[in-house]
Every structure is written in structure tokens, then in C-alpha cells.
Amino acid sequence: MARETPQRGGRAGLIGAVVALVVALALAATTVFAGSEIVDTLSGKPKAHWRAGTTPPAPPPVLAAMDTQAPLPTQSGVSASLAPLLSAQALGPHITASVVDVSTGQSIFSSEQDAAMTPASTTKVVTAAAVLATRGPAYRIETRVVAGVQPGEVVIVAGGDPTLGVFPTSYYPGAARIDDLAVQVKKTLGDTAPTKVTYDVSVFSGSGIGPGWDPDATTGGSGAVITPLMTEGGRTKSTKYSDRYAQPDQQAAQAFAKALGVPANAVAAGTAPQGARELGKVESAPLARMVEFMLQESDNVLADALARQVALAKNQPASFEGATTAMKTVLQDLGLPVAGYGLVDGSGFSRNDRLSPALLTGILAMAARADRGELHAIFSGLPVAAYSGTLSTRYVKSQEGGSAAGLVRAKTGTLTGVNSLTGIVVDADGRTLAFAFMADQTTNGSQAVIALDRVAAALAACGCR
Incomplete structure (x- = not known):
């Protein structure tokens, strides 16, 4: 079993890039909010702590209106940019992909996007969506x-x-x-x-x-x-x-x-x-804060505990089976694609887990909608390239996607032989895109990570028209 072990990078020069990311993510929704704990994290301040029984400060708006005038990438343009990178030897013989326009939900690029893949820790994006949709961001256990x-x-x-x-x-x-x-x-x-x-x-x-x-x-x-x-x-x-x-x-x-x-x-x-x-x-702490921490740090225990909260909310047994059954029901109720769904836990720890790239990008696109405010904590929880969480030591070298430092926000997934990455970027023309890349037959994990980072960096740099 592989584990995701980056430590905080602390590169002072990234502060400006991270601030730029917060502004760029404005394109993702009309009114998306991040709690002050995450805002402090992005500005380099210490995280805030809330004692039980207290009310966290009101979350200030940090993302502004979507720029609907930004040009939409063409499918041929995105394919020309990404396809050669996705064929890298480090990603092995089988990789699937989905890229969608967040504003419209339109598919921009896909390769077996409905395939049932071993997701590793990108599973936590699904768990986050399911528990936020059922319990709500203010719920406390x-x-x-x-x-x-x-x-x-x-x-x-x-x-x-x-x-x-x-x-x-x-x-x-x-x-x-x-x-x-x-x-x-x-x-x-x-x-x-x-x-x-x-x-x-x-x-x-x-x-x-x-x-x-x-x-x-x-x-x-x-x-x-x-x-x-x-x-x-x-x-x-x-x-x-x-x-x-x-x-x-x-x-x-x-x-x-x-x-x-x-x-x-x-x-x-x-x-x-x-x-x-x-x-x-x-x-x-409020559920939104727990979800943010789970995604930032890829906390497996927290993920499986939160999955059981979905089971309790849906009157299912609070077991692995009950949790994953309840999560599928929630996803179906949300109208998300579940054709490739086959989770057996909420953390992605299991090699028996299955998810499709289309489900991951569908969740991210939905979470950006102004009418899905309960899901917005997914965005504030995603690690920032070269700055926070499980991306803190990635995107730090130019030859390893460094041009996208502070511009990619994504959840990582790593098991031996499995590497995945799902998140959002704002491309060179200002269009917000959700992506999911999943490889399940890798033989060199560290090289596969670099290869995936290069793909996401190419998407961030792409106008692709």
C-alpha cells in the first residue's frame, strides 16, 4: 500500500500565486464561500481552531461572479494538448480521463470517462459530496x-x-x-x-x-x-x-x-x-471544516467515519456496506452519473473500490453551482498545487508541472499501481475546467505522479481553441 506523505512546502513566493488562485476560482461559481480557516491557510496565517459548542465566524465571500464571456476550449484543442501527455509510459497501459466545462457541464475531453476504475483517495471527493448533501455543512457530530x-x-x-x-x-x-x-x-x-x-x-x-x-x-x-x-x-x-x-x-x-x-x-x-x-x-467541528481537513490531508479515518454519517442520515446500517449503499443513493438523487460506481469504503483505501472519471468531474461541476451551496466546502478543501495538503511538495519543479503552482487545486489518489488526480483549473483564457485522470496499471508511482501533474499543468496553460 502506498500513502500520500507530502509535508507543507512553505514557499513564500507562492503566496501571490495562491492569492491569484483564490481570485481565479471566482470563475467557478456566483457565490462560493470558504470558511475563514481555509482563507487563513491560503494567506499563510495559522489555522483557526473552534472549541466545541462555539459558532465559527461567518464565512466571507472569497469568490466572485463567473466570467461567462471567457472562450470555451474546443475538444480538438484540448485533445491535442492532453493526449500525448496521457500516453506517457509512466502512466501505464490504461488511463481514463474526463474534462468538463464547469459553467455548462459540457464534456471537453474524455477517454473511457464512464469506466469503473480503482480511484484510491479521489474517493474522498465522493464522500465529501455525499455527506455534505445529506448532513449539511453546519452539522456537528x-x-x-x-x-x-x-x-x-x-x-x-x-x-x-x-x-x-x-x-x-x-x-x-x-x-x-x-x-x-x-x-x-x-x-x-x-x-x-x-x-x-x-x-x-x-x-x-x-x-x-x-x-x-x-x-x-x-x-x-x-x-x-x-x-x-x-x-x-x-x-x-x-x-x-x-x-x-x-x-x-x-x-x-x-x-x-x-x-x-x-x-x-x-x-x-x-x-x-x-x-x-x-x-x-x-x-x-462543523461538518464543512471536517470535510476540508479530510480532503486537504487525505485523512482515511475521517473519510470512513463521515461515510457512515451518510448511512445514518439515510437510515442505513452504519457499516461499510450501509455507507456505500447510502452514498450511491445520494449520488443518484443528485442526478450524477453512477454507471461506474462500485465503492466499498469511503476513503479509497480498498483495492475493490470503483469509480468513473465522469462521476468525479460531475461532482466538481455541481459543487460550483450557486444553488448547491452545501457542496462548496469541497472547493475550499482541495489541496493547492505546491502549497497545501497532499499537493504541497508537487508542482515545485518546472519540469514537473511547476508552471501550474498555485493554479491547480486537486485531490490526489495513490495506491501501489494506482495513481489518480481530480480537481479544477482555470485555463489561460479564464475558463474554469474540472478534470479527472485515473491510471490503474502504473509501475513507478513517483514517475506516474509527475506525469499526472504535467497533464493538469498543460490543461491550466491551455487556451486550446
């Missing part, structure tokens, strides 16, 4: 504590938030914190000392390990067993690729017990009594 049967017994009831904070500085921006929850519970209990912690994880069902995951998926630092009660995505340390706990739910419950002063041997799995009195509650 609750973690509750209720009274147990006996005095002093408490039950922590998981809601599916994998970001609960326990480190001195939470890994996830704006995460709810275990210690805040413990303070509430002790205050509510008053003179009654807590004696036992039960953890109720019944909101999820089925296996916590996805079908088709590589053997190291939960131990290699890129993912964890998916449980509805987790701290810091199951991490043992506050680093992106930290080892993960083998039983994240049990560890989280023990962390909560420690904050209450309850010994670890007084922690057990169970269910909350019917109608039990609530002792405390914390809420996650």
Missing part, C-alpha cells in the same frame, strides 16, 4: 454521556466522531475534547463520585476493517480500525502518520475514565439505559 443504572456509573454514547481531542493540542482543528466532556459530567454529578465507565458504540455496525484493505491498513500509520468512539483518529501520538491503537473505542473510553478519575479496570463495553439522564455532551 455529538458525543454524549448519560447516567448508568447505579449511582456513579456513567455511559459515554458514541455518535461517530473520530476527532475527539485528548492531546494537549488536538490533531484535528476545532475538535471536541474528552477533558471538556469529563468536566461537564463531574459538574452534573455533583457530590456523586464517578465509579464506572461504560462505552456504547452501537451506532456503528459490522467490521471496522474495510473489504479489500491491505494488511497494513490499520497499522501502517495511514488508517485505523473504524469505530464510532475514537480520540485523535486512533493515533497514539500527535503526528499524521502515528501508529494507531488496536482498539480505538476502548482506548477512548479509558482516556475518558482517566479524565474522570476512574481506573481503567472499571471500563467496559455496553449500552446506555433507555431514557437515561444526560450528564454531558460535546460536539465536533
Whole structure:
């Protein structure tokens, strides 16, 4: 299994390019908004953090009206520019592609655009669209504590938030914190000392390990067993690729017990009594912020947890199968092309996953529409070429697509033998285009990445008329 491991580039000269990108992305929608956390990221300022229970500042408009007068590229022009690059040996014998005009949804270039391909982490664009469409960008995941049967017994009831904070500085921006929850519970209990912690994880069902995951998926630092009660995505340390706990739910419950002063041997799995009195509650960051982080950092645990929120919203079992079934229903309801849909998880971790390039570009084109404001967090979450997230170390050399630094905004996808890239560019004439390129028989991952970056850079430089 390959993992996406770039670190922040920090090139000061890119600030101007990134600001230009924000302006250029104005062409994508009449009123698209990015939360102030993402605006701060693009301007080089520290990310903002929201404490649970607080309201994030109102998102300012950063994108202006679409320039409908920008000329539309011709299909022959785009084909002449991209086809030679897509035939690069590094991309292997099988690559599919879709390029659409964001304004009209018109296909500009395609190659097997409806083919069912292994998507890797570009899957997260689909998960983002499905969860934003069902839960909405302002939704917060609750973690509750209720009274147990006996005095002093408490039950922590998981809601599916994998970001609960326990480190001195939470890994996830704006995460709810275990210690805040413990303070509430002790205050509510008053003179009654807590004696036992039960953890109720019944909101999820089925296996916590996805079908088709590589053997190291939960131990290699890129993912964890998916449980509805987790701290810091199951991490043992506050680093992106930290080892993960083998039983994240049990560890989280023990962390909560420690904050209450309850010994670890007084922690057990169970269910909350019917109608039990609530002792405390914390809420996650708004869903839009979680989606942005998931896309920027390609966070697999967060992706699969959010996919289960789609299942819960659609009254499906909150399992891998229930989540992917619910996601397909949402996509169909949105009128998106699902002919190549065959997801088995929400992260793209599985080699059994299948998506088409047309579905990815369809989502991006829809997310740009002024009447789909609930999907706009997809744009503010996409990594920026040579600047942020999983693109922070890409597009930094001229021979590797460097001309498009700050001009490509895209989600990456990487597994051994699989390389994909989907996102948006504004071409040389000011036309906003959505693209998806997917190769599933690569033999040199690093060279395949460079080849894909060159294709996206060519699209950004293309007037193609």
C-alpha cells in the first residue's frame, strides 16, 4: 500500500500565486464561500481552531461572479494538448480521463470517462459530496454521556466522531475534547463520585476493517480500525502518520475514565439505559471544516467515519456496506452519473473500490453551482498545487508541472499501481475546467505522479481553441 506523505512546502513566493488562485476560482461559481480557516491557510496565517459548542465566524465571500464571456476550449484543442501527455509510459497501459466545462457541464475531453476504475483517495471527493448533501455543512457530530443504572456509573454514547481531542493540542482543528466532556459530567454529578465507565458504540455496525484493505491498513500509520468512539483518529501520538491503537473505542473510553478519575479496570463495553439522564455532551467541528481537513490531508479515518454519517442520515446500517449503499443513493438523487460506481469504503483505501472519471468531474461541476451551496466546502478543501495538503511538495519543479503552482487545486489518489488526480483549473483564457485522470496499471508511482501533474499543468496553460 502506498500513502500520500507530502509535508507543507512553505514557499513564500507562492503566496501571490495562491492569492491569484483564490481570485481565479471566482470563475467557478456566483457565490462560493470558504470558511475563514481555509482563507487563513491560503494567506499563510495559522489555522483557526473552534472549541466545541462555539459558532465559527461567518464565512466571507472569497469568490466572485463567473466570467461567462471567457472562450470555451474546443475538444480538438484540448485533445491535442492532453493526449500525448496521457500516453506517457509512466502512466501505464490504461488511463481514463474526463474534462468538463464547469459553467455548462459540457464534456471537453474524455477517454473511457464512464469506466469503473480503482480511484484510491479521489474517493474522498465522493464522500465529501455525499455527506455534505445529506448532513449539511453546519452539522456537528455529538458525543454524549448519560447516567448508568447505579449511582456513579456513567455511559459515554458514541455518535461517530473520530476527532475527539485528548492531546494537549488536538490533531484535528476545532475538535471536541474528552477533558471538556469529563468536566461537564463531574459538574452534573455533583457530590456523586464517578465509579464506572461504560462505552456504547452501537451506532456503528459490522467490521471496522474495510473489504479489500491491505494488511497494513490499520497499522501502517495511514488508517485505523473504524469505530464510532475514537480520540485523535486512533493515533497514539500527535503526528499524521502515528501508529494507531488496536482498539480505538476502548482506548477512548479509558482516556475518558482517566479524565474522570476512574481506573481503567472499571471500563467496559455496553449500552446506555433507555431514557437515561444526560450528564454531558460535546460536539465536533462543523461538518464543512471536517470535510476540508479530510480532503486537504487525505485523512482515511475521517473519510470512513463521515461515510457512515451518510448511512445514518439515510437510515442505513452504519457499516461499510450501509455507507456505500447510502452514498450511491445520494449520488443518484443528485442526478450524477453512477454507471461506474462500485465503492466499498469511503476513503479509497480498498483495492475493490470503483469509480468513473465522469462521476468525479460531475461532482466538481455541481459543487460550483450557486444553488448547491452545501457542496462548496469541497472547493475550499482541495489541496493547492505546491502549497497545501497532499499537493504541497508537487508542482515545485518546472519540469514537473511547476508552471501550474498555485493554479491547480486537486485531490490526489495513490495506491501501489494506482495513481489518480481530480480537481479544477482555470485555463489561460479564464475558463474554469474540472478534470479527472485515473491510471490503474502504473509501475513507478513517483514517475506516474509527475506525469499526472504535467497533464493538469498543460490543461491550466491551455487556451486550446
